[in-house]
Structure formats: C-alpha cells, structure tokens
Amino acid sequence: xxxxxxxxxxITILIALVMTTPIWxxxxxxFESGGNNWQHLMDTLLPDYILNSILLMIGVASGTLLxxxxxxxxxxxxxxxxxxxxxxxxxxxxxxxxxxSSYTYTGLLEFEGPVQSALRETFGNGISLWFPEIRSVGGAxxxxxxxxxxxxxxxxxxxxxxxSQHALEVSRTLGAGPYKxxxxxxxxxxxxxxxxxxxxALMETLADFGAxxxxxxxxxxxxxxxxxSGLGDTSxxxxxxxxxxxxxxxxxxxERWSRKQQRYFGGHAxxxxxxxxxxxxxxxxxxxxxxxxxxxxxFVVPSGQLLYWTVTTAETGWNNEFFELxxxxxxxxxxxxxxxxxxAVILAYAKRISANKTVAQTVQLAHLGYAVPGTVLAxxxxxxxxxxxxxxxxxxxxxxxxxxxxxxxxxxxxLVFAYSVRFLSVSLQSVESGLQRIKxxxxxxxxxxxxxxxxILGRIxxxxxxxxxxxxLILVFVEVLKELPTTLILRPFNFDTLSIRxxxxxxxxxxxxxxxxxxxxxxxxxxxxxxxSKLMDKSHA
Amino acid sequence: MPELNLHQVQASHQAHTVVNxxxxxxxxxxxGCLLGPSxxxxxxxxxxIAGLHAPSGGEIRIGETLMASDKVNVPTExxxxxxxxxxxxxxxxxxxxxxxxxxxxxxPAALKRERIQQLLELIGLPHVGDRYPHQLxxxxxxxxxxxxxxxxxxxxxxxxxxxSGLDVELRxxxxxxxxxxxxxxxxxxxxxxxxxxxxxxxxxxxxxxxDGRLLQWDTPYNLYHQPLHxxxxxxxxxxxxxxxxxxxxxxxxxxxxxxxTHLPFGTESGEEVSVLVRPDDIIHDxxxxxxxxxxxxxxxxxxxxxxxxxxxxxxxxxxxxxxHDHPVGSKIGIKLEMDHAVVFPKALSGE
Numbered sequence: 001x002x003x004x005x006x007x008x009x010x011i012t013i014l015i016a017l018v019m020t021t022p023i024w025x026x027x028x029x030x031f032e033s034g035g036n037n038w039q040h041l042m043d044t045l046l047p048d049y050i051l052n053s054i055l056l057m058i059g060v061a062s063g064t065l066l067x068x069x070x071x072x073x074x075x076x077x078x079x080x081x082x083x084x085x086x087x088x089x090x091x092x093x094x095x096x097x098x099x100x101s102s103y104t105y106t107g108l109l110e111f112e113g114p115v116q117s118a119l120r121e122t123f124g125n126g127i128s129l130w131f132p133e134i135r136s137v138g139g140a141x142x143x144x145x146x147x148x149x150x151x152x153x154x155x156x157x158x159x160x161x162x163x164s165q166h167a168l169e170v171s172r173t174l175g176a177g178p179y180k181x182x183x184x185x186x187x188x189x190x191x192x193x194x195x196x197x198x199x200x201a202l203m204e205t206l207a208d209f210g211a212x213x214x215x216x217x218x219x220x221x222x223x224x225x226x227x228x229s230g231l232g233d234t235s236x237x238x239x240x241x242x243x244x245x246x247x248x249x250x251x252x253x254x255e256r257w258s259r260k261q262q263r264y265f266g267g268h269a270x271x272x273x274x275x276x277x278x279x280x281x282x283x284x285x286x287x288x289x290x291x292x293x294x295x296x297x298x299f300v301v302p303s304g305q306l307l308y309w310t311v312t313t314a315e316t317g318w319n320n321e322f323f324e325l326x327x328x329x330x331x332x333x334x335x336x337x338x339x340x341x342x343x344a345v346i347l348a349y350a351k352r353i354s355a356n357k358t359v360a361q362t363v364q365l366a367h368l369g370y371a372v373p374g375t376v377l378a379x380x381x382x383x384x385x386x387x388x389x390x391x392x393x394x395x396x397x398x399x400x401x402x403x404x405x406x407x408x409x410x411x412x413x414x415l416v417f418a419y420s421v422r423f424l425s426v427s428l429q430s431v432e433s434g435l436q437r438i439k440x441x442x443x444x445x446x447x448x449x450x451x452x453x454x455x456i457l458g459r460i461x462x463x464x465x466x467x468x469x470x471x472x473l474i475l476v477f478v479e480v481l482k483e484l485p486t487t488l489i490l491r492p493f494n495f496d497t498l499s500i501r502x503x504x505x506x507x508x509x510x511x512x513x514x515x516x517x518x519x520x521x522x523x524x525x526x527x528x529x530x531x532x533s534k535l536m537d538k539s540h541a
Numbered sequence: 542m543p544e545l546n547l548h549q550v551q552a553s554h555q556a557h558t559v560v561n562x563x564x565x566x567x568x569x570x571x572x573g574c575l576l577g578p579s580x581x582x583x584x585x586x587x588x589x590i591a592g593l594h595a596p597s598g599g600e601i602r603i604g605e606t607l608m609a610s611d612k613v614n615v616p617t618e619x620x621x622x623x624x625x626x627x628x629x630x631x632x633x634x635x636x637x638x639x640x641x642x643x644x645x646x647x648x649p650a651a652l653k654r655e656r657i658q659q660l661l662e663l664i665g666l667p668h669v670g671d672r673y674p675h676q677l678x679x680x681x682x683x684x685x686x687x688x689x690x691x692x693x694x695x696x697x698x699x700x701x702x703x704x705s706g707l708d709v710e711l712r713x714x715x716x717x718x719x720x721x722x723x724x725x726x727x728x729x730x731x732x733x734x735x736x737x738x739x740x741x742x743x744x745x746x747x748x749x750x751x752d753g754r755l756l757q758w759d760t761p762y763n764l765y766h767q768p769l770h771x772x773x774x775x776x777x778x779x780x781x782x783x784x785x786x787x788x789x790x791x792x793x794x795x796x797x798x799x800x801x802t803h804l805p806f807g808t809e810s811g812e813e814v815s816v817l818v819r820p821d822d823i824i825h826d827x828x829x830x831x832x833x834x835x836x837x838x839x840x841x842x843x844x845x846x847x848x849x850x851x852x853x854x855x856x857x858x859x860x861x862x863x864x865h866d867h868p869v870g871s872k873i874g875i876k877l878e879m880d881h882a883v884v885f886p887k888a889l890s891g892e
Contacts, residue, residue, distance in 0.1 A: 174644030
C-alpha cells in the first residue's frame with residue numbers, strides 16, 4: 001500500500017477539494033457586491049439579525065454554563081440519590097433537536113395550551129395577559145440552553161474528573177476548604193474545556209434554523225432562507241451567509257485556542273478512581289434537583305408532549321404516507337452514512353500511510369464542512385450544481401436536442417452530497433480515532449510474521465476498526481435524520497422526510513400532527529446518546 | 542511523643558479491606574518509608590493519614606491531635622500536613638511563585654515573599670518563580686511540589702511515590718537531596734514507594750507492607766539482616782530458602798552444616814524450618830574441598846552471581862569476584878561465612 005504515495009496524495013486532495021466546494025464558492029463571493037436587495041437589507045434587517053444573534057449567543061452561553069457546569073461538578077465529585085443514572089441521563093437532550101423542542105413548548109405554553117388553560121381556570125382569564133410569550137428571544141434562549149447544555153456538561157465533566165483531582169487534593173492539604181479549592185483550582189483548570197463546550201453550543205445556536213423560524217426570531221439563517229426562497233436573490237443570500245460565517249469563524253478560533261490551552265491545563269496525569277463524597281438528606285436532594293432540572297425541561301417534558309401528540313393522532317397518523325416518509329428518511333440517511341464512512345476511511349488511511357504533511361493538512365480541511373450552517377451549505381452547493389446542470393443541459397440540447405433538466409441540483413444527488421460535506425467530519429473523527437488505536441508497530445509485526453497487506457487489513461485492521469466504523473455509520477445516520485434546513489432547500493420536488501413533515505405541520509399550526517415524525521427522530525437520536533454514555537462508562541471504569 | 546501514631550488503622554475500598562490493622566509510630570524529625578509491591582495498600586494508607594480516604598477503623602494521631610477515630614474525622618485541610626503526589630499535581634494555571642504561595646494565605650505579604658524565596662533557594666531553583674509548571678523539567682517540577690508542600694510549615698510531610706516519574710539516574714541523587722532538605726527543615730516525613738533503593742536512600746525507618754498488613758517496621762539494616770517474614774527476605778535483597786531442622790535452641794541443622802541462629806519464638810527441637818541464605822553468606826574459594834555444581838551464572842560487572850545446586854537439589858546463591866568465571870556444569874569450591882542464620886517456620890514460607 002505504501003508503493004503509491006502520489007496516488008494517495010492525488011485522491012486525498014481531490015476528495016478534500018470536492019468536499020470543500022461550498023466553502024470555495026462562498027469565498028469567491030467575498031469581493032462581489034451584493035444582489036439587488038443587499039443595500040436594503042443592510043439598512044433594515046441586518047442590524048436586527050446581528051442584534052438577535054448576539055443576544056442569543058450571550059443568553060445561551062450563560063444558560064448552558066449555569067445548567068452544565070454545576071451538574072458536571074456534582075456528578076464528578078459527589079454521590080447522591082440517582083447520581084448513577086443522572087450521569088448519563090444528562091446527555092439525553094442531545095437526542096432532542098432544538099426545532100422539535102420548540103414545537104412542543106409552543107404547544108404547551110400557547111394560549112390554548114394546557115399550561116395557560118390550567119392557570120386561567122385557577123386564577124381567572126386575566127392571567128393570560130401576564131403570561132410571557134415563549135415565541136421570543138428570551139424563549140429561544142431558554143430553549144437552546146436546555147437542549148445544548150450537554151456540550152458544556154460533557155466537556156467540563158471530563159475536565160473536572162480528570163487530571164485536576166490530585167491538584168484538588170493538594171489544595172486541601174495546603175489548607176484550602178472545598179469552596180476555595182473549587183474556585184481557585186477546579187474552575188480555572190477546567191476553564192478551557194468549559195469554553196470549548198460553550199463555543200460548540202453557540203455554533204449549534206447560530207446554525208439553527210427550525211427553532212428560530214418557529215419562534216419568529218429573525219437571525220441570519222432565517223434571513224438567508226427568506227432572501228433565497230422569498231426574494232430569489234441568491235447573491236444577497238450569499239452575502240448574508242458570509243457575515244454568518246464570520247461569526248462562526250470567531251467561534252472556531254476560540255474553540256481551537258481553548259483546546260490548545262487544555263493541553264497544558266489537563267496535565268498528563270491519570271487520576272486514580274475518584275473518591276466521590278456522599279451527599280445525603282437535604283443536600284442530596286438539592287444535588288438531585290440541580291441535575292434533574294436540565295433533563296426535565298431538556299428532554300422529559302418535550303418528549304412527553306410528543307408522546308401525547310402521537311397517541312392522540314394515532315388513528316390518522318399511522319398511514320402509508322407516514323411509512324413513505326420514514327422510508328425516505330431512513331434510506332437517505334443510510335446512503336449518506338455509507339458514503340461518508342467510505343470517504344472517511346479513504347482519507348484516514350491516506351493520512352496514516354502517507355508521511356506527507358500536505359496529506360495530513362488536506363484531511364484536516366475536510367473537517368471544515370461541519371462548521372458551515374446547513375442553510376448556508378445548501379445555498380453554497382446549489383450555486384455550482386445549478387451552473388453544472390445548465391452547462392450539461394445546454395451541451396446536450398445543442399448537440400442532441402435533449403433537455404437533461406436539473407440533473408444534479410434537483411435530485412437526491414444534491415442532498416447526499418450536501419449531507420456528506422456537512423457530516424464527513426463526524427465520520428472522520430470516529431474513523432481516525434479508531435485507526436489511532438492500531439499502532440504502526442502492529443502492522444510491522446504482522447508483516448514480519450509474513451502477512452500480506454490484504455491479510456493485515458482483514459485480520460488486524462477490520463476486527464479492530466469494526467466498532468469505530470459502526471459508530472461513524474450510526475452518528476452520520478442520525479445527524480442526517482435530524483437535519484432540517486439543508487433538506488428543506490435541496491430536496492427534490494415532492495420529496496418529503498420526517499423532519500420536513502414535522503416542520504410543515506408545525507408551520508401549519510397542526511402541532512399534534514408533528515408529534516409522530518418528531519418522536520421517531522428523537523427515538524433514533526437516542527442510539528448515539530446510548531453509545532456515548534457506554535463509551536463514557538468504559539473510560540470511567 | 543511520636544509525631545505520627547497509628548493504632549489498628551483499617552481502610553477499605555467498597556467491601557474489600559486494603560489496609561488491615563496497622564500500628565506505626567514515627568518520631569519527630571524521622572523519615573519513614575512504606576515499601577511494598579503494587580496493590581499492597583501503601584498508597585491507601587498514606588491517603589488515609591492525609592484524610593483523603595476515610596478509615597474504617599482504628600485511630601490516627603498527628604502530634605497530639607486525634608485526627609481520625611470512630612467518632613472523629615478531621616478534614617484534610619485542617620490536618621496541617623503537606624503532601625507530594627506522584628504526578629506532582631502542580632497547578633498548571635499558576636506560576637511557580639503562586640503555586641508555592643497557595644498555602645501561605647495567612648502569612649503577611651513580606652513574610653510570604655521571604656519564605657518563598659527561602660524555599661526556592663533551598664531546592665536550588667532561585668530564579669524560576671515567574672515560570673509556569675509546563676516550562677520546567679520533571680525533576681524541577683518535583684522539587685517545586687516539595688517546596689509547595691513545605692511552605693506552610695506543616696507538622697509532617699507525606700509523599701506518594703515522589704520519584705517514580707523521573708529517570709532512573711536522577712532518582713537516587715534527588716532522593717538524597719530531598720532527604721537533606723527534609724532534615725534541614727527538621728520535618729517528619731512518611732513516603733510510599735515500591736523501589737527498595739529509594740527507600741534505603743531516603744528513610745531512617747522502613748515498613749514493608751503486603752496484602753494490607755505491615756509485616757515489619759525497622760531500620761534498613763535490620764530489614765536486610767533480620768527479616769521477620771520470608772516475604773521481606775525475598776523482597777529486599779537476594780537470597781534463597783533451604784530447608785533445615787532445629788537441633789536445639791541455638792542451632793539449626795541444614796545441608797550446609799550446623800548453623801548458629803536465634804530461633805523464632807515457639808519453635809521446638811526437631812521442627813522443620815526454612816533457612817535464609819544470602820549470596821554473601823557463601824564465599825567462592827578455589828582452595829576449598831567443599832564443591833558444588835554451578836547451575837546458572839550471571840555476570841554483574843563488579844561480581845559474578847552463581848546459582849549452585851546442593852546434593853538434595855535445593856539451590857543457593859554465591860557471589861564471587863568478577864574475574865572468577867566458571868562455566869555452568871562445573872563444580873566450584875565454597876566456604877560458609879554466616880554469622881547468624883535467619884530461620885522461618887515452614888508454615889510462613891509456604892505462602
């Protein structure tokens with residue numbers, strides 16, 4: 001396999017270039033002047049988008065910190081009622097896409113909803129005048145905080161539980177009590193991890209389309225979608241995308257920087273199994289409450305509402321049309337997952353086999369797709385595909401008088417391509433980490449024992465890689481299933497998926513009918529959460 | 542008044558007892574060391590003394606204060622002990638100066654500066670105060686961790702495998718250096734290690750632990766020459782056990798002849814026992830008529846270590862000068878140079 005490094009280099013660069021097309025397309029627009037509506041947009045709506053985005057970011061950053069950090073601290077250092085299952089249950093909201101959560105809270109808290117109705121019955125009709133509107137910036141902040149805190153929880157928990165343990169013990173032998181130790185040692189040492197978690201949550205917030213759209217909060221993603229679909233002004237949509245990407249870019253830089261810090265702060269030590277302090281009585285209950293509250297509003301309440309809607313619409317919901325939707329979604333997700341895993345395997349092996357630095361950097365480039373919000377990505381892919389379609393169509397029409405139509409941009413090809421660009425990073429991470437565990441010395445020793453390259457692949461790599469490949473497959477599968485804005489923009493005419501159906505029903509104010517498809521998405525989303533918690537338990541033991 | 546006093550201390554992880562009824566006394570200014578293989582409970586015992594692990598029985602006193610018993614468990618931060626961890630656990634987000642200053646909150650500013658400078662000079666690193674831990678070498682980090690633990694003038698110092706993260710060449714020299722620092726501060730210290738050389742280089746008294754029990758607490762000299770347990774004989778230095786029979790209360794009959802001994806309490810005449818034979822008890826002598834067959838030889842540079850077979854098939858080791866080479870299978874002359882044989886009851890050595 002090592003004989004043709006040039007071939008590998010070529011293949012890698014080709015894949016990386018194709019998979020980063022949307023980024024090149026967007027970059028090529030940087031010096032273009034905007035479309036007809038750009039000037040108008042800048043004067044009227046752009047300040048709103050920016051203000052709303054900044055408000056959301058400040059709010060979600062505070063919210064995820066308040067929910068994620070205390071829970072992580074309690075779980076990593078104390079034992080209390082339920083702490084054993086809370087430790088993984090705190091990840092459950094990862095299975096709940098923000099847009100789906102937004103539908104359930106709208107249903108629960110709107111004027112006709114159960115909460116306000118009950119309040120009116122108790123306190124009289126006047127109460128509804130005072131009831132805060134969930135479909136607002138404040139509501140969106142709460143919603144995102146409850147759905148996205150697991151990023152902060154996950155990263156800060158491993159920082160609290162890891163190398164900082166001995167440092168904390170030293171601080172106690174030096175006379176510092178629990179509070180001083182937490183404030184002066186644990187928190188500063190975990191700071192890079194916490195910041196990394198917050199930036200991930202903020203990137204998700206900026207990328208969200210479904211929830212802000214439903215809540216009527218104008219942000220970049222809704223603006224981009226409206227400019228493109230309502231006004232048909234692609235170049236203005238691209239200009240907006242570039243502004244959004246600038247925000248995302250800043251977040252990526254912050255995230256990279258804090259990960260670098262973490263290398264110094266994390267230390268090299270592996271602490272012994274943590275000795276958790278038992279909390280009982282009132283303190284135990286308080287700890288339970290702090291850890292259960294995020295799960296309650298991030299997962300239990302919204303999935304309960306989905307379940308209720310599913311049951312009430314059971315008679316009409318389970319029809320052929322629904323199975324077609326499910327089939328569309330699952331087959332699309334499966335095809336994309338296979339494509340993304342195959343590409344990831346090629347790239348990961350190229351990086352491993354070739355000592356060339358260019359290859360490693362090129363592979364790194366392929367991770368970029370994940371940072372591009374789905375709305376932006378869809379439009380950036382539509383532009384070159386539409387151009388290709390037109391070129392092909394023109395060519396065939398001129399020479400053979402055949403119209404090929406929208407060969408690429410109007411078919412599933414565009415969707416699979418877009419998903420692959422966006423989720424290649426997900427599969428690549430899993431495959432790369434799997435491949436890292438196979439040390440080069442294993443290949444070498446197999447070779448000294450007389451095994452051929454194919455032999456090594458089949459007898460050593462495949463058995464060892466099986467789990468990582470499967471994990472990559474499942475992760476991409478679920479991501480595709482949940483995806484909304486890319487699907488909305490790129491789907492072929494009359495092609496519906498579960499997420500599209502949920503979106504359309506919610507847009508038509510038929511929230512109960514959104515229950516079944518949404519519930520199916522959430523249930524499938526639980527699989528990777530379970531895998532993740534299993535992995536955590538392993539590294540925990 | 543001993544500085545550290547353990548009485549019947551027990552500790553467990555879940556239901557598993559890892560420290561079993563340990564009694565131990567450390568005098569003021571004394572440096573003690575707990576030695577044992579991994580999993581023997583030595584680190585748990587150290588953490589129990591520090592208050593980082595709650596004991597399941599017994600009493601711990603430091604100075605005159607009762608730190609832990611059935612009713613009392615003083616939290617770590619109130620015990621006034623210093624602790625150095627295997628990974629040093631320096632605070633990565635603080636400079637060396639701030640690390641050492643961490644335990645000195647109650648010192649007035651001028652005194653604090655003075656104490657820190659004094660410690661930095663004591664450990665031979667007077668100019669690193671502004672640096673961050675990751676800018677220092679392993680040996681430097683180790684000494685900073687020591688300085689940080691000593692800064693608040695604790696009643697005693699605990700060290701968990703303090704040298705195991707360092708290169709072998711550095712270990713012993715640093716161990717001697719640390720011993721000097723501790724003696725100049727006049728502080729009692731208890732260290733945990735699995736390395737015999739470190740223990741002997743550092744400690745006034747050494748305790749050997751096995752399966753949560755303290756088998757012997759003694760000077761390094763006595764541990765080598767008068768081990769109370771075959772495990773200690775095996776763990777410290779080299780040697781082999783051969784069988785013997787007690788003749789009367791002063792001697793034991795073995796294949797090597799009648800050996801003088803102090804018999805352990807309770808042994809009777811005629812009883813079968815095990816006898817410890819160290820390599821330096823048997824001297825190679827070409828002129829001797831007493832010849833044994835060489836079954837293994839190891840060249841150690843300064844000497845040869847021969848394994849010799851006794852007529853019964855039992856084996857003993859013998860040291861010779863490095864120019865006395867003899868092939869495996871040949872017979873070499875020996876003579877015995879043994880003051881007092883160390884004898885263990887058969888039941889113990891079967892373990």
